[in-house]
Amino acid sequence: MLRSMLKSRHQRKQPTNPWSPERPLLHLSSVDAWTIRDACAGTLIFGDTGSGKTSGSGQAIAASMLRAGFGGLVLTVKGNETDRWKGYAERWGRADDLVIFSPEGPHRFNFLEYERTRATRGAGNTENIIELLVAAVNACKGGHAVSGQDPYWDKALRQILRNAVDALRLAGQSVSIERLARIIHSAPYSEAQATDPAWQERSDLFDVLVTANERADNECDRHTLRMATSYWLEEFAGTMDPRTRGNIVSTFTTTVDGFLRGELHTLFGTTTTLTPEATFEGKIIVLDLPEKQFHDLGRAAQVVWKYCWQRVVEETPRNNESRPVFLWCDEAQHFLTPRDPSFLQTAREQKACTVYLTQSRSNYLHALGQGQQAALDSLLGIPKTKIFHCNGDPDTNTWAEKLISDDWKFTASTSTSTGGADDKKAQDKAPRDSVSMQPSRAPKVYAAEFGALRSGGPPGNVVDGIVFQSGRRFARGDGNVIRVSFPQQIEKAVKA
Numbered sequence: 253m254l255r256s257m258l259k260s261r262h263q264r265k266q267p268t269n270p271w272s273p274e275r276p277l278l279h280l281s282s283v284d285a286w287t288i289r290d291a292c293a294g295t296l297i298f299g300d301t302g303s304g305k306t307s308g309s310g311q312a313i314a315a316s317m318l319r320a321g322f323g324g325l326v327l328t329v330k331g332n333e334t335d336r337w338k339g340y341a342e343r344w345g346r347a348d349d350l351v352i353f354s355p356e357g358p359h360r361f362n363f364l365e366y367e368r369t370r371a372t373r374g375a376g377n378t379e380n381i382i383e384l385l386v387a388a389v390n391a392c393k394g395g396h397a398v399s400g401q402d403p404y405w406d407k408a409l410r411q412i413l414r415n416a417v418d419a420l421r422l423a424g425q426s427v428s429i430e431r432l433a434r435i436i437h438s439a440p441y442s443e444a445q446a447t448d449p450a451w452q453e454r455s456d457l458f459d460v461l462v463t464a465n466e467r468a469d470n471e472c473d474r475h476t477l478r479m480a481t482s483y484w485l486e487e488f489a490g491t492m493d494p495r496t497r498g499n500i501v502s503t504f505t506t507t508v509d510g511f512l513r514g515e516l517h518t519l520f521g522t523t524t525t526l527t528p529e530a531t532f533e534g535k536i537i538v539l540d541l542p543e544k545q546f547h548d549l550g551r552a553a554q555v556v557w558k559y560c561w562q563r564v565v566e567e568t569p570r571n572n573e574s575r576p577v578f579l580w581c582d583e584a585q586h587f588l589t590p591r592d593p594s595f596l597q598t599a600r601e602q603k604a605c606t607v608y609l610t611q612s613r614s615n616y617l618h619a620l621g622q623g624q625q626a627a628l629d630s631l632l633g634i635p636k637t638k639i640f641h642c643n644g645d646p647d648t649n650t651w652a653e654k655l656i657s658d659d660w661k662f663t664a665s666t667s668t669s670t671g672g673a674d675d676k677k678a679q680d681k682a683p684r685d686s687v688s689m690q691p692s693r694a695p696k697v698y699a700a701e702f703g704a705l706r707s708g709g710p711p712g713n714v715v716d717g718i719v720f721q722s723g724r725r726f727a728r729g730d731g732n733v734i735r736v737s738f739p740q741q742i743e744k745a746v747k748a
């Protein structure tokens with residue numbers, strides 16, 4: 253008996269796992285919890301401008317993650333988002349974990365050198381560095397392919413970058429946009445120039461190729477160097493059409509020009525003092541480069557951070573006891589990349605929570621480009637939690653109605669019977685009413701309902717939301733959907 257009591261006491265003293273997937277983060281009703289497991293399965297939030305999506309469900313989710321000790325990466329579009337997250341961190345005791353990455357701050361991130369030298373598997377691989385560069389280039393061009401619909405230019409850009417990165421990597425030299433630009437600008441423009449001692453004397457590219465040749469000590473590196481040398485001194489200098497060559501070089505240099513000067517060069521082209529891995533230790537990194545102020549370059553800089561963060565999350569071994577991390581994108585359409593669906597598919601296993609907020613489905617489709625309906629369906633179909641606030645967009649509301657689906661409902665019908673014209677006794681009696689219940693299929697939430705949800709502000713400061721979660725049956729909801737009111741000025745959501 254005593255042994256049993258001591259064992260029970262010992263068990264009670266054992267610390268519980270603070271990062272257990274079953275730990276509740278939010279209470280959508282008194283008996284319906286939204287857990288770490290739910291958060292890691294992805295969240296999409298929709299609502300008109302002014303619907304309260306940020307100050308309602310957005311604030312509630314952010315508060316729950318900060319209180320629980322998550323680390324995270326926050327992307328910004330509007331100039332006031334950094335101040336909002338400063339307020340969140342102060343309010344929920346995380347001010348010491350908040351890191352602002354901005355031109356005015358002390359932190360730097362040479363993302364190409366980081367990618368070349370990081371410790372996880374796949375680091376230093378030329379193709380991974382190329383993917384990162386192309387993501388930055390495409391973000392500078394609005395998120396679409398490098399040169400419109402013709403895939404040749406995308407392949408040509410990748411080819412010139414691949415051979416430049418291989419040359420630097422095999423020479424054991426650091427990789428940066430500035431170094432790549434110097435190599436590309438110093439490449440020969442004719443076979444005669446490639447053999448000219450004067451060009452060889454002043455060319456950064458030739459110096460790198462010579463150093464790489466001296467260092468190559470295995471057949472794999474020697475083969476790669478032969479390919480790079482052949483590209484630069486034969487194909488690029490000789491057989492390539494001059495107009496094609498000029499277009500490829502111009503595509504690269506004009507796109508990355510902003511990273512070669514001013515604040516962005518200081519932030520991304522010098523050294524590294526902050527990396528995505530800091531979020532694993534509980535840091536909340538806010539990228540204070542809002543798209544509305546830094547425009548295409550601000551978007552490109554944040555896409556680079558997002559891309560690096562997603563990659564290291566995917567490649568770092570993590571388990572149920574790992575600290576959860578989150579990726580926060582308000583106005584998420586500005587930061588979409590082709591790798592988002594792939595990341596979302598496996599983020600749950602890596603204890604990574606993605607929260608994307610936007611006004612409508614159309615925003616995502618516009619960002620993905622024409623003919624990308626399948627990509628849109630994939631992006632929207634993966635996250636398990638979807639929250640809908642007041643919205644006047646018919647497409648989004650109709651999609652939400654179909655997504656939530658319908659259910660069997662019983663509809664009452666009433667009929668009145670009286671006697672026939674020849675039935676004198678029946679005519680003297682009062683009519684008889686009969687009620688019957690008929691089953692029918694009807695939407696759980698009609699599209700018209702979304703436009704009538706409360707959007708916060710006085711007098712109640714309450715934001716209505718309709719929460720859908722696939723595979724869930726809410727105890728206080730209607731199957732996989734529950735109506736929730738999110739107070740704008742308190743921390744916990746309560747059921748409507």
